[in-house]
Amino acid sequence: MAVSGRRADPGRTVASDLKLTLAAYRHCESVTRAQAANFYYGIRLLPPPRRRAMCAVYAFARRVDDIGDGPLPREEKLRRLDVEAAALSALGASGLGAPAGADPVLAALADAHARFALPQGALGELIDGVRMDVDGVAYERFDDLVLYCRRVAGAIGRVCLAIFDTRTPAHAGERAPDRIEAEKLADDLGVALQLTNILRDVREDAENGRVYLPAEDLRRFGLIAAGEEERAPAVLVGIAHGQGGELEWLQALIRFEGARAQTWFRRGLALGSTLDRRSAACVLAMAGIYRRLLDRIEADPARALHERISLPASEKAWVAARSVLASERRSFGKALGWRA
Numbered sequence: 001m002a003v004s005g006r007r008a009d010p011g012r013t014v015a016s017d018l019k020l021t022l023a024a025y026r027h028c029e030s031v032t033r034a035q036a037a038n039f040y041y042g043i044r045l046l047p048p049p050r051r052r053a054m055c056a057v058y059a060f061a062r063r064v065d066d067i068g069d070g071p072l073p074r075e076e077k078l079r080r081l082d083v084e085a086a087a088l089s090a091l092g093a094s095g096l097g098a099p100a101g102a103d104p105v106l107a108a109l110a111d112a113h114a115r116f117a118l119p120q121g122a123l124g125e126l127i128d129g130v131r132m133d134v135d136g137v138a139y140e141r142f143d144d145l146v147l148y149c150r151r152v153a154g155a156i157g158r159v160c161l162a163i164f165d166t167r168t169p170a171h172a173g174e175r176a177p178d179r180i181e182a183e184k185l186a187d188d189l190g191v192a193l194q195l196t197n198i199l200r201d202v203r204e205d206a207e208n209g210r211v212y213l214p215a216e217d218l219r220r221f222g223l224i225a226a227g228e229e230e231r232a233p234a235v236l237v238g239i240a241h242g243q244g245g246e247l248e249w250l251q252a253l254i255r256f257e258g259a260r261a262q263t264w265f266r267r268g269l270a271l272g273s274t275l276d277r278r279s280a281a282c283v284l285a286m287a288g289i290y291r292r293l294l295d296r297i298e299a300d301p302a303r304a305l306h307e308r309i310s311l312p313a314s315e316k317a318w319v320a321a322r323s324v325l326a327s328e329r330r331s332f333g334k335a336l337g338w339r340a
Contacts, residue, residue, distance in 0.1 A: 020102065020107065021107060021108070021111050023104065024056075024102070024104035024105070024107035024108040024111070025052040025055065025056065025108045025111070027059070027104040027105070027108070028052070028055040028056045028058070028059035028104065028105060028108045029051075029052065029055045031055070031058070031059040031062060031105075032054075032055040032058045032059060032062075035062055036058055036062070037313075037316070038286065038289045038290065038293075038311075038316070039058060039286055041285050041286070041289060041316045041317065041319070041320045042281075042282040042283065042284075042285035042286035042289075042320065042323070043055065043058075043282060043286075044320075045278055045281045045282045045285060045320065045323070045324065046163075046164075046278055046279065046282050047278060049115065050116075050163050050164070050165070050279070052108070052112070053111075053112035053115065053116055053118075053163045054160060054163055054282075055108070056105065056108035056109045056111070056112045057109065057112065057118070057123075057156065057159050057160065057163070059105045059108065059109075060084075060105050060106075060109050060123065061126055061156055063084070063105060064081065064084055064126055064127055064130050065130060065152075067080045067081055067084070067130065068081075068130035068131075068133040068134050069133070074134055074135075077134045078131065078134055081127050081130060081131055081134070084127060085124060085127050087103075087106055088120050088123050088124055088127075089120075091106075091109065091110055091113045091118075091120055091123075112163070116162050116163050117162060118159055118162050118163070119158060119159060119162060122155040122156070122158045122159045123155065123159060125150070125151045125155035126151060126152055126155050126156060128151050129148055129151030129152035129155070130152065132148055132151070133210070136209075136210075138211065138215065138229060139211075139212060139213075139214050139215065140214060140215045140216060141214055141215075141216055142214045142216070142217070142260070144214065145198075145212060145213075145214055146191060148194075148212070149190070149191040149194040149195060149198075150187055150190070150191060152194060153190035153191060153193050153194035153197075154186070154187035154188070154189075154190035154191050154194075155187075155190070156190055157186035157187055157188075157189050157190030157193075157268075157271075158183050158186050158187055158190075160186065161182055161183060161186040161271075164275050164276070164279035164282070164283075165275065165276040165278070165279050166179075166182070166274055166275060166276065166279075178274075181274070182271060182274040182275075185267070185268050185270050185271035185274065186268070186271055187268075188264055188267045188268035188271075189264070189265070189267075189268025189269065189271055189283070189287060190268070191264045191268070192261050192262075192264035192265040192267075192268050192287070192290070192291075193286070193287075193290050195257065195260065195261035195264060196261055196290045196291075196293055196294045196297070198212045198213070198257075199254055199257055199258055199261065199294070199297050199304065200293065200297060200304060200308065200309055201308075202236060202240070202250075202254065202304070202305060203236065203237065203240040203305045203306070204308070206232075206233045206234075206236035206237045206240070207233075207237055209233050210233065211232040211233050211236060213232075213236075213253065213257065215229045215232065217253055217256065217257070218232055218235075218253070220253075221249045221250070221252055221253040221256070222246065222249050223235055223236070223239070223246055223249055223250060223253065236250070239305075240305040240306065247302065247305075250301070250305070251301035251302055251305075254297065254298070254301040254304065254305075255298050255301060258294055258297060258298040259298075261294055262291075262294065265287060265290075265291050265294070268287070269283075269284075269287060271283055272284055272327065277327045277328060278327070280327040281320075281323045281324045281326075281327035282323075284322075284323035284326055284327060285319055285320040285323040285324075288319040288320075288322070288323055289311060289316050289319050289320075292311060292315070292319065293309060293310070293311060296309050296311075297309055
């Protein structure tokens with residue numbers, strides 16, 4: 001490209017593009033550190049190129065989630081989601097370089113895609129899941145909720161799998177990990193994480209007019225009657241604020257859904273056996289932090305309805321350290337505290 005009648009220096013252009021790309025990654029890392037403390041404890045265990053790519057994926061997912069959760073009118077939210085979907089369609093078209101003035105999240109994501117062949121269809125599923133939020137989709141059955149969880153979280157698990165380093169057989173005759181099976185496990189683990197998020201945020205979501213708990217379960221536990229599904233947000237808010245005598249019923253429902261989430265964790269945890277040591281440690285750390293969060297919610301649902309349950313930084317660091325040790329020993333269940 002000519003500038004002021006003079007040929008540009010190719011070396012300088014490449015260096016400039018690299019500088020902009022690294023700046024884009026730094027932006028994504030700052031977003032991840034600030035807004036995804038639970039995930040960052042796992043992400044930081046990865047080698048720098050993979051860690052940067054994970055942060056780019058998170059920053060994009062955060063942007064899409066923020067559109068869905070923001071105060072804009074429905075039509076504008078859907079328009080912005082369409083813009084992000086169009087950006088995905090062009091992902092990687094500009095190569096590894098980040099052009100001047102480029103959106104840092106998309107620049108970093110394009111570079112990550114070029115390096116790790118991110119599955120664009122999975123990122124598109126994330127946008128489809130957020131569209132479900134914008135459209136106010138309700139969930140009659142648990143299977144309906146699982147579809148939503150697969151889109152907003154399971155899909156991200158499959159994207160992360162492209163970034164992780166898969167394990168090579170350690171012994172002659174050992175079968176290499178099956179990619180399709182690994183994708184299923186990554187998807188299952190994403191569902192477990194999203195179910196935990198839902199149980200943590202029951203009151204907050206209800207105050208925003210959203211109920212993710214399946215209507216059939218709300219009826220089963222006596223919280224609403226048939227035909228009262230539209231009242232569910234107000235009912236849950238009232239119970240959380242101590243109005244009515246159904247608090248014990250809601251606590252029982254939360255424990256019921258928590259047991260389901262534990263099942264998804266157990267299934268998804270097998271993903272670690274398909275990954276190299278550092279990638280497995282990353283998965284164990286993220287899953288371990290969320291599983292301990294789920295334990296607290298199940299142990300005291302009433303508290304979870306009154307405050308946002310979280311783990312102290314010291315405990316997250318302990319889980320991350322334990323995950324590194326477990327990944328060395330290939331002892332995944334023990335790392336999360338499960339007994340045989």
